[in-house]
Amino acid sequence: MSEKLTLGVAARLSTYLRILTQSRKQGLQSISSQEISEYANVNPTQVRRDLSTFGKFGKRGVGYNVDSLLNQIQGILHTGGVHSLALVGAGNLGTAIVTSSIFKDHGFGIAAVFDRDPARIGEKVGDLIIEDAANIALRCKELGVVLGVLAVPPESAQWAADQLVAGGTKIIFNYTETLLSVPEDVTIHTINPAEEMLYALYFYLT
Amino acid sequence: MSEKLTLGVAARLSTYLRILTQSRKQGLQSISSQEISEYANVNPTQVRRDLSTFGKFGKRGVGYNVDSLLNQIQGILHTGGVHSLALVGAGNLGTAIVTSSIFKDHGFGIAAVFDRDPARIGEKVGDLIIEDAANIALRCKELGVVLGVLAVPPESAQWAADQLVAGGTKIIFNYTETLLSVPEDVTIHTINPAEEMLYALYFYLT
DNA sequence: CATTTTATGAGAAAGTGTTCACAAGTCGCC
DNA sequence: GGCGACTTGTGAACACTTTCTCATAAAATG
Ligand SMILES: NC(=O)c1ccc[n+]([C@@H]2O[C@H](COP(=O)([O-])OP(=O)(O)OC[C@H]3O[C@@H](n4cnc5c(N)ncnc54)[C@H](O)[C@@H]3O)[C@@H](O)[C@H]2O)c1
Ligand SMILES: NC(=O)c1ccc[n+]([C@@H]2O[C@H](COP(=O)([O-])OP(=O)(O)OC[C@H]3O[C@@H](n4cnc5c(N)ncnc54)[C@H](O)[C@@H]3O)[C@@H](O)[C@H]2O)c1
Numbered sequence: 164m165s166e167k168l169t170l171g172v173a174a175r176l177s178t179y180l181r182i183l184t185q186s187r188k189q190g191l192q193s194i195s196s197q198e199i200s201e202y203a204n205v206n207p208t209q210v211r212r213d214l215s216t217f218g219k220f221g222k223r224g225v226g227y228n229v230d231s232l233l234n235q236i237q238g239i240l241h242t243g244g245v246h247s248l249a250l251v252g253a254g255n256l257g258t259a260i261v262t263s264s265i266f267k268d269h270g271f272g273i274a275a276v277f278d279r280d281p282a283r284i285g286e287k288v289g290d291l292i293i294e295d296a297a298n299i300a301l302r303c304k305e306l307g308v309v310l311g312v313l314a315v316p317p318e319s320a321q322w323a324a325d326q327l328v329a330g331g332t333k334i335i336f337n338y339t340e341t342l343l344s345v346p347e348d349v350t351i352h353t354i355n356p357a358e359e360m361l362y363a364l365y366f367y368l369t
Numbered sequence: 370m371s372e373k374l375t376l377g378v379a380a381r382l383s384t385y386l387r388i389l390t391q392s393r394k395q396g397l398q399s400i401s402s403q404e405i406s407e408y409a410n411v412n413p414t415q416v417r418r419d420l421s422t423f424g425k426f427g428k429r430g431v432g433y434n435v436d437s438l439l440n441q442i443q444g445i446l447h448t449g450g451v452h453s454l455a456l457v458g459a460g461n462l463g464t465a466i467v468t469s470s471i472f473k474d475h476g477f478g479i480a481a482v483f484d485r486d487p488a489r490i491g492e493k494v495g496d497l498i499i500e501d502a503a504n505i506a507l508r509c510k511e512l513g514v515v516l517g518v519l520a521v522p523p524e525s526a527q528w529a530a531d532q533l534v535a536g537g538t539k540i541i542f543n544y545t546e547t548l549l550s551v552p553e554d555v556t557i558h559t560i561n562p563a564e565e566m567l568y569a570l571y572f573y574l575t
Numbered sequence: 576c577a578t579t580t581t582a583t584g585a586g587a588a589a590g591t592g593t594t595c596a597c598a599a600g601t602c603g604c605c
Numbered sequence: 606g607g608c609g610a611c612t613t614g615t616g617a618a619c620a621c622t623t624t625c626t627c628a629t630a631a632a633a634t635g
């Protein structure tokens with residue numbers, strides 16, 4: 164029960180969670196393994212296998228109740244609560260992230276936004292006031308954030324990452340192409356759609 | 370040799386390609402499996418195993434030549450050329466995508482940008498003129514694009530996807546949270562960092 | 576109320592993927 | 606010119622994943 168999940172299972176459960184969260188938002192009450200599998204690009208048997216490892220969540224002939232399955236998976240992944248994150252860079256991308264509900268829907272609240280540009284510091288973006296990037300480490304410690312998101316130009320990425328690390332951040336999502344060096348206990352997740360495009364194209368061409 | 374790659378291998382090779390491309394950009398000439406593995410968050414043996422399936426690209430005691438390994442992997446994935454894509458939505462995110470080199474670095478050129486807002490049509494963003502979203506299907510056919518990127522508000526995503534499909538697009542990258550319905554021969558790739566955040570957090574908490 | 580349809584849950588087996596451990600090649604330095 | 610540090614490539618063991626299959630259960634239909 165409390166054994167550590169493998170990366171594959173945890174990643175797929177997260178995908179199911181994304182699909183369920185959005186299904187609920189769109190008003191759906193019940194969903195079948197078939198439907199989940201289509202949105203997740205996996206085999207329906209795999210969906211059922213992933214879920215049945217942890218209990219019997221579905222009803223034969225009916226499918227899964229969206230709300231209850233959502234709660235179950237949140238329980239398995241221990242991600243029911245609300246988590247704060249720090250965003251560095253309030254340019255085009257940063258603004259898009261703040262004004263989007265893509266993080267909020269999954270319980271991730273943006274606790275602070277930082278920028279270096281004096282003209283932007285103090286401005287409002289969404290509900291937040293842009294803070295001075297010089298205070299990243301200080302403010303991250305104050306806020307106790309563990310998650311950081313980088314939406315700065317590539318040449319500022321390493322500096323910004325260093326500030327986040329100094330502030331105690333352990334997981335950094337990097338939207339830039341820069342390869343970052345961080346201590347062993349910090350994990351970098353790179354968001355680069357071009358990478359996925361490369362293999363999407365491979366399977367299209369083959 | 371020409372057998373189809375599994376998803377896992379193709380995905381990792383794409384990751385290596387991203388790392389190598391950026392390493393070259395940063396002036397590196399040689400790289401070890403250890404270094405690649407650190408940036409890719411995998412085991413060094415895995416890197417060597419993935420590569421050695423296709424030939425002996427490295428030099429013992431030295432590592433891999435960045436340029437030559439890059440060409441080899443491009444050969445394996447058949448992605449040496451330049452590919453055009455269509456971008457729908459010229460808001461904050463769309464502008465960030467156009468002005469970023471994240472796609473260009475990997476041979477993806479943005480062929481057209483579309484928006485619905487009459488005030489924005491005709492405006493310049495980067496080197497491109499924003500076109501009327503009413504012409505998506507028409508222009509995609511003209512340009513022969515197979516790749517589409519959605520950076521529109523969630524409520525417009527299905528409509529925009531339909532236009533891309535009508536224009537012959539086969540691979541759609543969806544930055545919105547909307548669950549899209551498309552024909553069987555079209556693949557949707559969802560860009561949602563929150564999903565990855567969920568399991569990143571799981572492994573951090575466990 | 577019996578029959579048909581739909582969809583889950585799980586056994587079992589085949590298929591893949593991952594990692595260890597180490598032999599072998601390369602380079603620089605003394 | 607040989608020694609030591611480094612790094613690749615791979616056999617073999619192990620672990621995990623995926624899929625086929627079908628019994629079982631709920632709901633819909635007539
Ligand atoms: N991965 C993706 O999907 C994706 C998509 C689009 C853009 N991008 C990347 O995102 C990054 C940002 O793009 P953008 O269009 O928002 O750029 P932008 O220039 O509009 O915004 C960058 C912001 O960062 C601020 N900044 C610069 N240095 C800083 C520092 N040291 N500390 C804090 N703030 C700093 C700038 O003042 C600016 O406001 C780029 O690297 C781009 O390549 C990634
Ligand atoms: N996945 C991620 O990493 C990520 C990050 C940030 C934002 N987002 C998402 O990206 C989307 C766009 O965000 P944004 O901040 O750029 O929004 P935005 O409002 O700034 O831009 C949206 C643009 O789309 C245009 N548009 C609306 N309907 C259209 C249609 N039918 N056809 C063509 N164009 C249309 C609008 O005119 C506008 O210019 C949102 O859905 C947001 O949630 C995703």
